[in-house]
Amino acid sequence: xxxxxxxxxxxxxxxxxxxxxxxxxxxxxxxxxxxxxxxxxxxxxxxxxxxxxxxxxxxxxxxxxxxxxxxxxxxxxxxxxxxxxxxxxxxxxxxxxxxxxxxxxxxxxxxxxxxxxxxxxxxxxxxxxxxxxxxxxxxxxxxxxxxxxxxxxxxxxxxxxxxxxxxxxxxxxxxxxxxxxxxxxxxxxxxxxxxxxxxxxxxxxxxxxxxxxxxxxxxxxxxxxxxxxxxxxxxxxxxxxxxxxxxxxxxxxxxxxxxxxxxxxxxxxxxxxxxxxxxxxxxxxxxxxxxxxxxxxxxxxxxxxxxxxxxxxxxxxxxxxxxxxxxxxxxxxxxxxxxxxxxxxxxxxxxxxxxxxxxxxxxxxxxxxxxxxxxxxxxxxxxxxxxxxxxxxxxxxxxxxxxxxxxxxxxxxxxxxxxxxxxxxxxxxxxxxxxxxxxxx
Amino acid sequence: xxxxxxxxxxxxxxxxxxxxxxxxxxxxxxxxxxxxxxxxxxxxxxxxxxxxxxxxxxxxxxxxxxxxxxxxxxxxxxxxxxxxxxxxxxxxxxxxxxxxxxxxxxxxxxxxxxxxxxxxxxxxxxxxxxxxxxxxxxxxxxxxxxxxxxxxxxxxxxxxxxxxxxxxxxxxxxxxxxxxxxxxxxxxxxxxxxxxxxxxxxxxxxxxxxxxxxxxxxxxxxxxxxxxxxxxxxxxxxxxxxxxxxxxxxxxxxxxxxxxxxxxxxxxxxxxxxxxxxxxxxxxxxxxxxxxxxxxxxxxxxxxxxxxxxxxxxxxxxxxxxxxxxxxxxxxxxxxxxxxxxxxxxxxxxxxxxxxxxxxxxxxxxxxxxxxxxxxxxxxxxxxxxxxxxxxxxxxxxxxxxxxxxxxxxxxxxxxxxxxxxxxxxxxxxxxxxxxxxxxx
Numbered sequence: 001x002x003x004x005x006x007x008x009x010x011x012x013x014x015x016x017x018x019x020x021x022x023x024x025x026x027x028x029x030x031x032x033x034x035x036x037x038x039x040x041x042x043x044x045x046x047x048x049x050x051x052x053x054x055x056x057x058x059x060x061x062x063x064x065x066x067x068x069x070x071x072x073x074x075x076x077x078x079x080x081x082x083x084x085x086x087x088x089x090x091x092x093x094x095x096x097x098x099x100x101x102x103x104x105x106x107x108x109x110x111x112x113x114x115x116x117x118x119x120x121x122x123x124x125x126x127x128x129x130x131x132x133x134x135x136x137x138x139x140x141x142x143x144x145x146x147x148x149x150x151x152x153x154x155x156x157x158x159x160x161x162x163x164x165x166x167x168x169x170x171x172x173x174x175x176x177x178x179x180x181x182x183x184x185x186x187x188x189x190x191x192x193x194x195x196x197x198x199x200x201x202x203x204x205x206x207x208x209x210x211x212x213x214x215x216x217x218x219x220x221x222x223x224x225x226x227x228x229x230x231x232x233x234x235x236x237x238x239x240x241x242x243x244x245x246x247x248x249x250x251x252x253x254x255x256x257x258x259x260x261x262x263x264x265x266x267x268x269x270x271x272x273x274x275x276x277x278x279x280x281x282x283x284x285x286x287x288x289x290x291x292x293x294x295x296x297x298x299x300x301x302x303x304x305x306x307x308x309x310x311x312x313x314x315x316x317x318x319x320x321x322x323x324x325x326x327x328x329x330x331x332x333x334x335x336x337x338x339x340x341x342x343x344x345x346x347x348x349x350x351x352x353x354x355x356x357x358x359x360x361x362x363x364x365x366x367x368x369x370x371x372x373x374x375x376x377x378x379x380x381x382x383x384x385x386x387x388x389x390x391x392x393x394x395x396x397x398x399x400x401x402x403x404x405x406x407x408x409x410x411x412x413x414x415x416x417x418x419x420x421x422x423x424x425x426x427x428x429x430x431x432x433x434x435x436x437x438x439x440x441x
Numbered sequence: 442x443x444x445x446x447x448x449x450x451x452x453x454x455x456x457x458x459x460x461x462x463x464x465x466x467x468x469x470x471x472x473x474x475x476x477x478x479x480x481x482x483x484x485x486x487x488x489x490x491x492x493x494x495x496x497x498x499x500x501x502x503x504x505x506x507x508x509x510x511x512x513x514x515x516x517x518x519x520x521x522x523x524x525x526x527x528x529x530x531x532x533x534x535x536x537x538x539x540x541x542x543x544x545x546x547x548x549x550x551x552x553x554x555x556x557x558x559x560x561x562x563x564x565x566x567x568x569x570x571x572x573x574x575x576x577x578x579x580x581x582x583x584x585x586x587x588x589x590x591x592x593x594x595x596x597x598x599x600x601x602x603x604x605x606x607x608x609x610x611x612x613x614x615x616x617x618x619x620x621x622x623x624x625x626x627x628x629x630x631x632x633x634x635x636x637x638x639x640x641x642x643x644x645x646x647x648x649x650x651x652x653x654x655x656x657x658x659x660x661x662x663x664x665x666x667x668x669x670x671x672x673x674x675x676x677x678x679x680x681x682x683x684x685x686x687x688x689x690x691x692x693x694x695x696x697x698x699x700x701x702x703x704x705x706x707x708x709x710x711x712x713x714x715x716x717x718x719x720x721x722x723x724x725x726x727x728x729x730x731x732x733x734x735x736x737x738x739x740x741x742x743x744x745x746x747x748x749x750x751x752x753x754x755x756x757x758x759x760x761x762x763x764x765x766x767x768x769x770x771x772x773x774x775x776x777x778x779x780x781x782x783x784x785x786x787x788x789x790x791x792x793x794x795x796x797x798x799x800x801x802x803x804x805x806x807x808x809x810x811x812x813x814x815x816x817x818x819x820x821x822x823x824x825x826x827x828x829x830x831x832x833x834x835x836x837x838x839x840x841x842x843x844x845x846x847x848x849x850x851x852x853x854x855x856x857x858x859x860x861x862x863x864x865x866x867x868x869x870x871x872x873x874x875x876x877x878x879x880x881x882x
Binding site (some may be wrong): 041044052054058059062066068075080082086087130144146147148149151153156157159168171172176180273275276277301310314315317318383386387390392394395396397399400401404411 | 455481482485486493495496497499500501503504507510511516521523524527528531532578581582585586587588589590591593596597598600609612613616617621623624625714716717718725753755756758759762824827828830832833835836837838839840842843844845848849852
């Protein structure tokens with residue numbers, strides 16, 4: 001321990017801490033906080049470099065919008081109303097094209113209609129009250145309250161969800177225009193200037209968002225759905241290798257790694273809870289019409305495929321739980337069902353992976369049906385086997401886990417068939433390409 | 442069929458449709474569209490009357506904010522800047538107190554700091570470029586681009602998620618102030634007026650939101666978690682009644698209703714996908730500090746209870762799938778495991794319902810531990826039974842489903858125990874009350 005005598009001169013600033021301590025405090029602060037934060041930021045950028053591009057795009061769009069102030073002729077036209085263009089850019093510029101387009105179109109439509117209604121209500125109030133300002137305010141107040149309340153309530157109607165932002169901007173513009181109308185000398189010019197600047201801002205945001213490295217929600221949704229299907233395929237193939245393995249099962253797996261750490265046992269977990277992101281993406285992708293996948297791209301069908309994938313994931317979760325039972329079924333029993341079970345795992349796993357590729361690359365799946373037929377045959381054989389096995393020599397508790405696994409696998413096959421049907425329908429609806437080289441089954 | 446002769450006079454307006462048809466078209470439009478929409482709206486209001494109250498509250502807040510225009514002395518002070526108060530009210534007024542508070546505080550802080558930085562950057566640009574406007578614009582443009590890009594990227598940092606809205610408003614205010622600065626004669630007054638009006642708007646929104654029938658996110662989260670736990674309890678109790686039933690199982694249930702329509706078989710499904718709403722609510726509830734549940738209410742613990750509930754729901758999903766197998770196990774086999782299985786279902790179901798009540802009413806659960814102990818005893822007995830059953834007389838495929846159900850029920854018990862432990866921890870952390878009348882187990 002250090003004695004106080006060895007400590008350097010004490011000033012008011014180091015609170016009596018020895019300089020080594022101060023140094024190490026700074027060092028620790030650096031190690032724990034600053035360095036950690038820097039690493040987090042680096043990781044966020046590395047995980048998805050589109051995030052860095054997005055930041056630069058927003059910076060560019062804001063800079064472009066600020067030219068409404070920098071360039072004299074434009075400034076002379078719009079004056080301080082240029083801030084509405086700036087505001088619009090910052091408020092509507094989102095990461096994906098769908099979100100930006102949705103907000104931009106909502107904002108333009110809602111501003112125009114809200115302003116028109118505001119001017120209309122101003123006229124009613126002005127005519128009904130004449131030059132009597134308090135009377136005019138009462139009429140205005142009545143309409144602002146009523147329309148504000150009704151539109152706010154309308155935001156709860158599920159069918160209007162895509163126009164939620166528009167409804168808010170409608171209330172905003174309507175109340176701003178009508179309330180300030182009686183205090184504004186040249187209402188018409190101000191309203192038109194604001195609508196124009198908001199359109200300019202929206203157009204800047206949309207053009208930059210689409211023009212530079214666009215992030216399409218439709219693509220993201222496609223990838224999410226495809227990756228989810230692939231994760232289930234990975235599980236089934238991994239499960240085959242680990243569960244129907246010759247030797248000791250726990251706690252090590254075939255390659256000596258602890259089984260809990262196997263990536264296939266964790267990968268599918270995200271499928272269980274991806275419902276809300278799939279639905280959000282599908283809703284936003286609807287705004288990306290025409291530009292990317294044609295006018296009537298069947299986004300709902302993607303959500304349907306996603307939902308069927310999730311239903312299958314619940315069965316996978318049940319399969320996964322059988323890793324937790326000690327696997328003591330005699331090898332002789334296991335070997336009886338092993339062949340058909342591995343056949344089902346293998347064929348359904350490969351079918352899922354092919355479906356994932358089909359969704360990702362928008363090509364028609366070719367050998368999926370054959371694989372599913374094979375897994376159906378295997379599941380029928382397994383059914384017959386389960387009927388034939390004589391039970392005299394076994395202990396019930398030992399044989400339930402592998403037998404239940406077999407039953408779940410039989411149950412997984414129709415699940416996969418449903419996913420395949422939904423993907424086939426998707427392929428038909430979205431005109432998936434026929435792959436150049438037909439893969440032989 | 443009607444002949445053309447029986448049709449009334451044809452005008453340009455009815456497009457040659459007979460008047461009966463026109464009537465029935467209108468009638469159909471009414472029946473299908475208008476009436477349907479009216480019913481939807483009525484249902485939305487009835488399902489949650491707080492939505493109607495919310496609409497009225499927003500109407501009131503907007504009306505209050507518009508007094509900045511109606512009252513002469515205030516209008517003389519703020520002039521057209523009153524619209525910033527209106528805008529703030531519309532943009533930050535959310536359904537729940539947490540969301541409104543979060544947005545309001547974010548907006549006030551971000552506006553103040555963004556405006557301060559904007560004024561600072563204006564000074565730098567003005568001093569470095571002198572009266573050379575293009576030079577000043579270049580300096581301003583550089584800072585607007587850089588700070589816009591950096592702050593936009595910062596919105597991707599997970600730790601800054603609660604301040605996401607603030608970051609956007611920061612970019613907005615900073616760029617608006619700095620860009621317009623060189624074109625604004627009295628920058629200081631305008632900036633101070635805007636900050637003041639935004640604070641006025643935020644305060645109006647927050648006061649109305651909290652003052653009139655407030656909707657607390659914390660309460661909503663509590664109810665969601667409690668209801669989810671209750672749904673699992675309902676399933677287990679319903680499962681006991683239907684699966685371990687004496688007579689024929691399919692397609693009718695005990696009371697003659699089709700088994701698929703039983704509410705307990707659908708209720709728990711929403712638990713599987715409630716992750717994102719739980720997390721959103723917990724994040725928003727954090728803004729409701731002090732006011733409702735004290736400063737350090739353990740919202741994270743609610744999320745933890747929710748996650749454990751969901752894990753249990755996956756097991757319930759597996760149990761539910763066993764309704765789909767034809768139940769042909771001989772009664773003699775079922776009767777062997779029936780007693781312990783119904784005991785587990787009954788005790789865990791009651792335990793879950795008591796835990797739900799505890800979370801909802803913030804009282805300490807009293808008899809849960811006893812129920813869990815009882816279900817543990819039953820699950821041990823069941824284990825022993827499964828070891829002892831002699832299998833000679835049975836067919837494997839017939840007995841797997843009930844045997845697998847037994848195994849899952851054994852597996853459900855530790856799940857329920859984990860939920861109970863997490864609720865006990867929650868009760869300790871949030872100082873749940875001891876109930877007045879101790880319920881005997």
